[in-house]
Amino acid sequence: MDYQGRIIRPPSEADSILLQVTTGCSHNKCAFCGAYKDKRFSIKPDAIVLDDLAYAAEHYAFVRRLFLCDGDALIIPHAKLISLLETIRKRLPQITRVSSYASAKALAMKSDAQLKELRSAGLGTVYIGLESGDNVTLEAMGKHGSASDIVLQGQRAGEAGMKRNVSVILGLGGTARSMEHARATGRALSKMNPEQAAALTLMLVPGTPLFAMAEDGRFELPDSQGMLRELYELVVHTELSKGLFFANHASNYLPISARFPRDKQRILRQIQNGLAGEEMLRPDSLRRL
Template sequence: MHYQGTIYRPPSEANSILLQVTTGCSHNKCNFCGMYKGQRFTITPDEIIFADIDYAVRHFPHARRLFLCDGDALVLPQSKLVTLLERIKSRLPQVTRVGIYANSKSLQSKTVEELQVLQQLGLGIAYMGLESGDDLTLAGMNKGATSTEMIEMGRKTKATGIRLSVTVLLGIAGAERSETHAVETGRVLSAMDPDFVGVLSLMIEPGTLLHAEYQAGRFAMPEPLAILRELRTIIATTELTAGLFHANHASNYLPIRAKLPEEKTATLALIDQALAGNLALKPEFLRAL
């Protein structure tokens, strides 16, 4: 397989074929993210992609999932995505789900009909980074979209039959807007009604604009218990029709995996135990991105 730079994929794609169709991120302006800094966004030529698909045919004959890397492959022209998915369906018929990162801008660039075509060709799940439902936090972190736009694009995705996985970041609003961030994030998640919610806790990366703000004293990181309270508020204010809520990423202080709405009460009780000091939080040295 041909790979350029560091390859990132969602935790749920750990056993998937990783097919790099772009390099870097088409937005690449988020103040907190250092994943693709210094990496120019490029589109992988068809001949390389097709060679990698042929490689996967020989070496991963039993893999049932495939993930299109990098940061926002949905930004590819519709014709290229159609050709790519048709090739995967033809050469890797055992693959039952193709996943992709998507942001608000790339989702806006596709019509509902175009997304439905991609879904019919095997695109089964889109991973969308919400980070926060608070518009001031979104603007401050240069996400490039408002909460209203995020809701619209999330609903648009679900309407096509593509499953929606939304990521949020605890601590991203800093200490000052911690509670607002949590309440507004619950509001937006409820409006989007995703199939999956993935929660990470902010870890400030050197080299990012947020790190410079932190060093200059203009961004105050919430304390661990405040981050845990954010998690509790988000869960308490999120109403899902039927979704999985994951907060078991290595960055989190308390691993949570719950079905909502049926396990909400038990999950809130578990968090309350931790807030009361009856459950140990993950020590800092074990946290990681």
């Protein structure tokens, strides 16, 4: 398989075929993200992608899921993306789910009819980075679009029949906007009402603008207790009609898994226990991006 640069994929795609159809991210300006600083955005040539599909057909015929890399695959022009999905279906008939990251920018470039066509062609799940529902935080972090923009595009993807896995980042507002960030993010998640939501905890990455901001005192990262208080407020303000909620990423201090609305009160008690020191937190030495 032709992999250019470091490959980033969601934790739940660990067992998927990773097909790199683009390199990098077309935005690549988020202050907290260092994932694609080593490469420029590009759409990979058809010949390379077809060679990779041929290799996958020969060596991964037992794998039933496929993830389109890199960070912005959905921004590929619609006709080309439909052709790719049709080729995947033809070359890898065992694949039951194709998934991709989906930015609000990329989703906005597709009409409602085009999103439905992508779903029919096999794109079943999209991973959307909301990160924060607080517009002040989003602007400070260089995120593309407002919270309402991201929510709208997530709603459109859902209406097209795609399953949505939406990520948010605890600590992204710093200590200055901790509660505003947490509460607004819960409200934004509620409006989007995804099938799955995942809360990660911010870890400062050397070489990113946010790391520099923290070093010179323009950004203060909440401590473990501050992160738990954010998680509590986030959960309080989140209402999902029938969705999974996870805060069990390697970056999190307190691993949490829940189905909303059934488990909401249970995990609120779990977070309270963590705040009270009655439940062990993951030490910083074991936390990972």
